[in-house]
Amino acid sequence: MVSRGEFCSAVLAVFFEYDTNKIVHIKSKKVGLINRFIQLVIIVYIVGYVIVYKKGYQEFQEPYSSVTTKVKGVSLTNLSQQLALYGGVHVWDSSDFVIPPEEDNAVFVMTNMIISPNQTQSTCPEDPKFPNVKCTKDSDCPPLKPVENGHGLRTGKCVLSDREKNKKVCEIYSWCPVEIDELPMPGNNPSKHMPLLGAAKDFTLLVKNNVQFPKFQETARNIKSTGNASYLKGCHYDPKTDPLCPIFKFDKMFELANITFEDIAFQGGVMAIIIKWNCNFDPLAYSCEPKYQFTRLDDSKSPIAPGYNFRFAKYYVKDNVLYRTLLKAYGIRFAILVYGEGGKFSPIPLFLNLGSGLALLGVATVLCDIVVLYVLQKKYFYREK
Amino acid sequence: MVSRGEFCSAVLAVFFEYDTNKIVHIKSKKVGLINRFIQLVIIVYIVGYVIVYKKGYQEFQEPYSSVTTKVKGVSLTNLSQQLALYGGVHVWDSSDFVIPPEEDNAVFVMTNMIISPNQTQSTCPEDPKFPNVKCTKDSDCPPLKPVENGHGLRTGKCVLSDREKNKKVCEIYSWCPVEIDELPMPGNNPSKHMPLLGAAKDFTLLVKNNVQFPKFQETARNIKSTGNASYLKGCHYDPKTDPLCPIFKFDKMFELANITFEDIAFQGGVMAIIIKWNCNFDPLAYSCEPKYQFTRLDDSKSPIAPGYNFRFAKYYVKDNVLYRTLLKAYGIRFAILVYGEGGKFSPIPLFLNLGSGLALLGVATVLCDIVVLYVLQKKYFYREK
Amino acid sequence: MVSRGEFCSAVLAVFFEYDTNKIVHIKSKKVGLINRFIQLVIIVYIVGYVIVYKKGYQEFQEPYSSVTTKVKGVSLTNLSQQLALYGGVHVWDSSDFVIPPEEDNAVFVMTNMIISPNQTQSTCPEDPKFPNVKCTKDSDCPPLKPVENGHGLRTGKCVLSDREKNKKVCEIYSWCPVEIDELPMPGNNPSKHMPLLGAAKDFTLLVKNNVQFPKFQETARNIKSTGNASYLKGCHYDPKTDPLCPIFKFDKMFELANITFEDIAFQGGVMAIIIKWNCNFDPLAYSCEPKYQFTRLDDSKSPIAPGYNFRFAKYYVKDNVLYRTLLKAYGIRFAILVYGEGGKFSPIPLFLNLGSGLALLGVATVLCDIVVLYVLQKKYFYREK
Secondary structure: OOOHHHHHHHHHHHHHEEEEEOEEEEEOHHHHHHHHHHHHHHHHHHHHHHHHHOOOOEEEEOOEEEEEEEEEOOEEEEEOHHHHHHEEEEEEOHHHHEOOOOOOOEEEEEEEEEEEEEEEEEEEEOOOOOOOOEOOOHHHOOOOOEOOOOOOEEEEEEEEOOOOOOOEEEEEEEEEOOOOOOOOOOOOOOOOOOOOOHHHHHOEEEEEEEEEEOOOOEEEEOOOOOOOHHHHHHOOOEOOOEOOOOEEEHHHHHHHOOOOHHHHHHHOEEEEEEEEEEEEOOHHHOEOOEEEEEEEOOOOOOOOOOOOEEEEEEEEEEOOEEEEEEEEEEEEEEEEEEEEEEEEEOHHHHHHHHHHHHHHHHHHHHHHHHHHHHHOOOHHHHHHO | OOOHHHHHHHHHHHHHEEEEEOEEEEEOHHHHHHHHHHHHHHHHHHHHHHHHHOOOOEEEEOOEEEEEEEEEOOEEEEEOHHHHHHOEEEEEOHHHHEOOOOOOOEEEEEEEEEEEEEEEEEEEEOOOOOOOOEOOOHHHOOOOOEOOOOOOEEEEEEEEOOOOOOOEEEEEEEEEOOOOOOOOOOOOOOOOOOOOOHHHHHOEEEEEEEEEEOOOOEEEEOOOOOOOHHHHHHOOOEOOOEOOOOEEEHHHHHHHOOOOHHHHHHHOEEEEEEEEEEEEOOHHHOEOOEEEEEEEOOOOOOOOOOOOEEEEEEEEEEOOEEEEEEEEEEEEEEEEEEEEEEEEEOHHHHHHHHHHHHHHHHHHHHHHHHHHHHHOOOHHHHHHO | OOOHHHHHHHHHHHHHEEEEEOEEEEEOHHHHHHHHHHHHHHHHHHHHHHHHHOOOOEEEEOOEEEEEEEEEOOEEEEEOHHHHHHEEEEEEOHHHHEOOOOOOOEEEEEEEEEEEEEEEEEEEEOOOOOOOOEOOOHHHOOOOOEOOOOOOEEEEEEEEOOOOOOOEEEEEEEEEOOOOOOOOOOOOOOOOOOOOOHHHHHOEEEEEEEEEEOOOOEEEEOOOOOOOHHHHHHOOOEOOOEOOOOEEEHHHHHHHOOOOHHHHHHHOEEEEEEEEEEEEOOHHHOEOOEEEEEEEOOOOOOOOOOOOEEEEEEEEEEOOEEEEEEEEEEEEEEEEEEEEEEEEEOHHHHHHHHHHHHHHHHHHHHHHHHHHHHHOOOHHHHHHO
16 A cells, blocks of 8 residues: 555655656758748748638627618609509509518518409409410319419309400409409500609618627617718718718619619519628727628529519408409518628637647647658668657 | 857757657557557547538538518308408408518418407407406496406496306407407308318418528529429429429428328417528539428417417498408418528638647547556556656 | 568558657656646636536537517507597507517517508698708799608699698698608697507517527427416516516516616617527536527617607598508517527537647647746756756
């Protein structure tokens, strides 16, 4: 058994002794230069690229974001009087063309539409454009079978179409009369591919974005409370002259995204408003400002359902009968995507990068050892040592 | 003081000299094997698992996503004529049962409902099911005190219920008559737990998803513009035969999520459509395709508010009085969750992993040193050295 | 050429030999203590801070989340009879003041409003508050030019204002009469800055949150299916007494966010309900519970568009004319932000941290070498060795 005194002195020895590697001192310009050069490259990579350029001393977080929007503008249509409530001169303001009135991180602005007025629950001939609705006799129309992708369920009768002369189609239970799914609507369009709400070009969009970095307990807004109110109220975003103005003119956004208004407004489409936050929360280098980018997200040449549209209905009651006006809304969906990251000093990534870098520095020595041991001429001499 | 010449030669010496550790060469099969084995394990771990299998040479980013949807289908109800505008044969199409008409990353399809027609602002007896509304005299009903979770504010009167015979309840200011909160509604339901819009089983959902990886300046879509249009228009997703078709039949989704249509459609529920992108943007191994998964998110056995429903109203005016039809909509909320990551070669994670791995290799030497110094028999000999 | 036997024995030699550094054993209390202290600091940092405290042995993922909400409450207004359909005693329930009826990760509750009843498509004088609408003669009003941020397009006539006596303004095509954009509305407000739906203070919000961690194939809900149903139905969240109750009273949330109800409800605002999940999926330390936090997101002192509001319209038809009631809705937008992360043991981060830490331990030796070589008194002796 080990006596207590011996044990203690052994423990103390461990604490008070120090082992270091015995070093062989080699004087060789070649080996020295190679060694220093490899070390230099690694140090420059670690310190210059990883730590300084890529901010390897910081911990990062992507922002949590909340976006609210406001669209301003009015547009006028002068559609044919057949469109009942929407015929003649009709002014559209933001509560008419922003649907739904608010969304999180997105806003939809209707720029074109197909209006089907005065629909009621009844029976009527289906649109002959659908497959499997043409018929010659009643038995071609199995009762209560829905028309695929169509407007209703077959009643079991084969009737004359109200659209194409002398063609017989299945009669359906539906909201009648069924929609005429064709653009443009008859009316005031000067050109064939001009959207109905052509004034949308001049609409403006106000974006209020609040980002949070809970890891650092930091928060930032795209509208500074120290801003100049009268400037902010009247400004329009421009990447060069007004890069921090939060009000965007539609045509400016399309210009910056390299698309034309007619392209996206006639058939609809999805635009991304990208807000990039690159925030540095280190006290000495504090900066946190958004950058805006614009790009079209959807594929205008998509093989199915190109553009962007959806249908919605407005209901009303007349003489105790439920009516609806069906609108097929084409328009621009702005998706506001908040990118970026905030960084703040943290010892963990710094030491992780440093430690990893030091290990890489070890590579230099290993490589040199190889050079010294196996490549250089005087190798036998060194190996002996 | 050091002379300039001395200083320079000292500096040069540092650059042209090279220190390497003096190495003790030990010939021992045991120690050598242990050492090589530990090194092998570490190298296999670093190179095989971390770098190759887990793609340790890549930088990753989760995608930023934009999703739009389109639901197609029609369903027919034949409710009792008491339901005024909604009684009798009534066809529901997507603009009726998709509420709101569009949402970001989600779509709600109403499959069941409670309709409360012809409500007006007035006074009426509260539903006796609520606590604290039963009364025997007017003083049990403090005026203007709201009924907890109820339909209105007490008027101060105690009146006979319109629902339960010979029961007295507080009268309230409310939209009257108040909703009868019971499923199913009287009508065409063949079975007790069949949702009203039973045809929803055969509805289809088109999902258009655009993902972006700003770090790599890459973008991808679930509908390829090079796709076969006629195929895409008619296809239905199937994990085996049509894994890239973006049109989903409702019953297929429920089947893949292991739930039945009746379960989720009668009481409502939340389904996740998970789109997994695993993209590799390295030029030689470029691949970026979505995978779809389906799962039910909500807890059908939740102790409070199981299923999914919400109320909304349709307003109309008759004889200068505001009316509303209140709908309690039960249905399926599809949340489209976009998961995954894109990866691309980057030196930082590669060198981080390599550096860290080299450091681990050092562990092998340390372990062997321990073995050599303290464990093996010839230790005294080695320590001396 | 090397014979096969020679080659084999050389390869075997590599496998069965082992190089270790020759060690210089230095007995010095000073150097030993410094060395041990630096090593101790690094080990405590790596093991104690990085690995244990910061869970360096775990892989993390932020949750994917789905949130649904339900608001309960009723409020009563008694506005002037001029407001047509909304005049007199009017009860507002959740289907009236939650707009739209459902949203993903958010809910808007209207607390104040400006109602513009009975608007029709027609011509009327613009609100004189807008710039460039005051006029003296018709030529001041270029026809079809829209009023900037205004309600319509100029007809070309200069007419008397219906708002300010003896002032002439441009006539516009618009929904007429145009909105009187002033708070508060004439009616039952006891104080000047009391929102119309003052009872919103007592509304409750039920939040159902489902989070997923696909990396670990884990899922969690804020309402446990094992919960006590009767407790959950009646409870109200309180950070101390009911920290897991998913029903939030509005005034409790404002109290916890350090704001007053009147502040946010009169002009509107954006509140964040932050749900923090800190989940540990390691089998022995399994825990996954949400924590709730409340904070106001928007800047009540924003230089432009302070507060939160949006306009929406309700349409109706009378005598074949389309009417609308325009509501400018002020209210509280609750954005439900789901933060946090789930962690589970993974060898990659553990070995990454260990490897990096071992490399840092190397720093200790390097520092000691420097001390030994250049600083301590007996240096000449050691260098010789």
